[in-house]
Amino acid sequence: xxxxxxxxxxxxxxxxxxxxxxxxxxxxxxxxxxxxxxxxxxxxxxxxxxxxxxxxxxxxxxxxxxxxxxxxxxxxxxxxxxxxxxxxxxxxxxxxxxxxxxxxxxxxxxxxxxxxxxxxxxxxxxxxxxxxxxxxxxxxxxxxxxxxxxxxxxxxxxxxxxxxxxxxxxxxxxxxxxxxxxxxxxxxxxxxxxxxxxxxxxxxxxxxxxxxxxxxxxxxxxxxxxxxxxxxxxxxxxxxxxxxxxxxxxxxx
Ligand SMILES: C[S@@+](CC[C@H](N)C(=O)[O-])C[C@H]1O[C@@H](n2cnc3c(N)ncnc32)[C@H](O)[C@@H]1O
Numbered sequence: 207x208x209x210x211x212x213x214x215x216x217x218x219x220x221x222x223x224x225x226x227x228x229x230x231x232x233x234x235x236x237x238x239x240x241x242x243x244x245x246x247x248x249x250x251x252x253x254x255x256x257x258x259x260x261x262x263x264x265x266x267x268x269x270x271x272x273x274x275x276x277x278x279x280x281x282x283x284x285x286x287x288x289x290x291x292x293x294x295x296x297x298x299x300x301x302x303x304x305x306x307x308x309x310x311x312x313x314x315x316x317x318x319x320x321x322x323x324x325x326x327x328x329x330x331x332x333x334x335x336x337x338x339x340x341x342x343x344x345x346x347x348x349x350x351x352x353x354x355x356x357x358x359x360x361x362x363x364x365x366x367x368x369x370x371x372x373x374x375x376x377x378x379x380x381x382x383x384x385x386x387x388x389x390x391x392x393x394x395x396x397x398x399x400x401x402x403x404x405x406x407x408x409x410x411x412x413x414x415x416x417x418x419x420x421x422x423x424x425x426x427x428x429x430x431x432x433x434x435x436x437x438x439x440x441x442x443x444x445x446x447x448x449x450x451x452x453x454x455x456x457x458x459x
Pocket of ligand 1: 220224242243244245246249265266267268271286287288289302303304305308309408
């Protein structure tokens, strides 16, 4: 279950890629804008502010995330899955930020998503590219350890995403002009166990859901200790490198 409160804990760090992504969308006055995997809709609302003539739709599979979505005259939210989503009409700007990594083999959905965009329109996506980061490698290793492997297995490499050239190839072969890039943010996170706090809102969530409360506490304690070693606390905070992959595609007119 997604928990909007836990997810929002590192709002500044999590919001920045959305703004850097959408900043590269060159649309002037789109009529229809969709945000797939919109979460609590706070960032979706910024799209309605940017394009005052647009009707903006946020779609998310989590009712809990949508529960606090903001209201607005041109702003609408609905429950739905990226895998099955089909728009009522062509979309001028399609944004999906930090959501596609939850869709298995999401690159196979790119032709459908590009097909949903009107001629001359835009598709903008951002995914975390931190599957090899210590935070995720340690999680896999702990899951696969003798204590947990029967319950959890290693879960496979996650997030499973393409690199920037991979998105260029996938989208350019569909006829799009593509601007793709990667960034590694060096977040400096405050407080005790900040990496554990971060992954509680993402990668750790589906793992803990499979355990009892006592088991979850035991798993977290072991994982937290490993994270403290991999990401030592410094006097100024804990430095957490975080790679993200971006692609903005212009559909041919
Ligand atoms: C990391 S949050 C990102 C939320 C928002 N886009 C943002 O940038 O703040 C991922 C969101 O994707 C949603 N999600 C996960 N799998 C999904 C799917 N298959 N279809 C639609 N939404 C999904 C989750 O419910 C969650 O709200």
